[in-house]
Amino acid sequence: MSEEDYGFDTLVTRFDEDGSGASVTGDVVPPIHLASTHEMDRPGTADHGYKYTRFGNPTRDVLESRLAKLAGAAHATACASGTAAIAATCLAVLEPGDRVVAFDGIYGGTRLLFEDLVVDSLGATVEYVDATDTDAVADAVTDDTALVWMESPTNPLLRLCDLAAIGEIAAAEDATFVVDNTFSTPYFQRPLEFGADVVVHSTTKYINGHSDSMGGVVLTNDDAIETAIDHVRAYELGGTLSPFDCYLTLRGLRTLPLRMDRHEANARRIAEFLADHPVVRRVRYPGLELHPQHALAEAQMDGFGGIVSFELDASEAETRAVLEELDVFTLAVSLGGTESLVDHPATMSASYLSDAEREAAGISESLVRIPVGIESVDDLRTDLEQALANL
Structure with a gap:
């Protein structure tokens, strides 16, 4: 049986290059290679392939190989953070004066990076469109568009875009199509299968899954794009993922399917509870039939993820007071760890x-985002119930 025949759940547990399950020292899990530099056999030449850890590291190679296989990609480039992965992609793909079309619902940190790096530093232009409307994307993408940037689902409003349709639009104008797939992970969605040229993840989130390591990855099947991104990462940004963070990410990756299944099961139950609560004005979760793009989510995702967003029928002060009453949910930014968090995006x-x-x-003063963890869902529901009772 070859590795190509393995399912996702098997692939996440295997870390060797040849699929044999063996290593020189018989390690069951990949060791951390902390050396910053490596001995050369001759001046300028190392037969083992490693010279300096910014350019190559055995632990990072194992992580990149595994992430590429899980995403259906030929190449993976691990970066020091999700933001570093986004920056490396932009710097590798764009030239001064280029034009970008982006989902108007993308993560605010990405939008800030676009304004500071893409617009102010590179001199490119960015047009934001409502990508839930595929026709709006088609109207915006023209022959002078170099990059089409999407998230699906978006952060924090969980809006979706039709990946396959936008992939065709981008390809018709020879634009590079990038999808931030952080919320779904390759377990629930693989955008390369829908025509994306590049996929980025903040591995800090679900891929690592334990809120103890920062990282990002860029995935692609395009050799030229990979070469350019790797050059930017290693030579221009120096933003490679450290060996220790690679080890932690590999550690977390082994339980990705188990965690994502539990995140989704809990999130669905919590979303259903909130949808029926009298003080909740609106719930956003792709797994609910009331989500306006539920059918699209079913078509292009294998699961609906662990994030729920909702708006309260309350003022900002009242919303903040509710969040301060929560006990099981921890008031903190970020997402994707085993613990449930609660975030008031406006503040x-x-x-x-x-x-x-x-x-x-669309980020209102009463909007709440909850990355639902893997705790007892009954405890999570009880916690929300007692906090909402204060309204």
């Missing part, structure tokens, strides 16, 4: 956006 994860930018993005 936390999206606080660096202006009031006008938050309003344009």
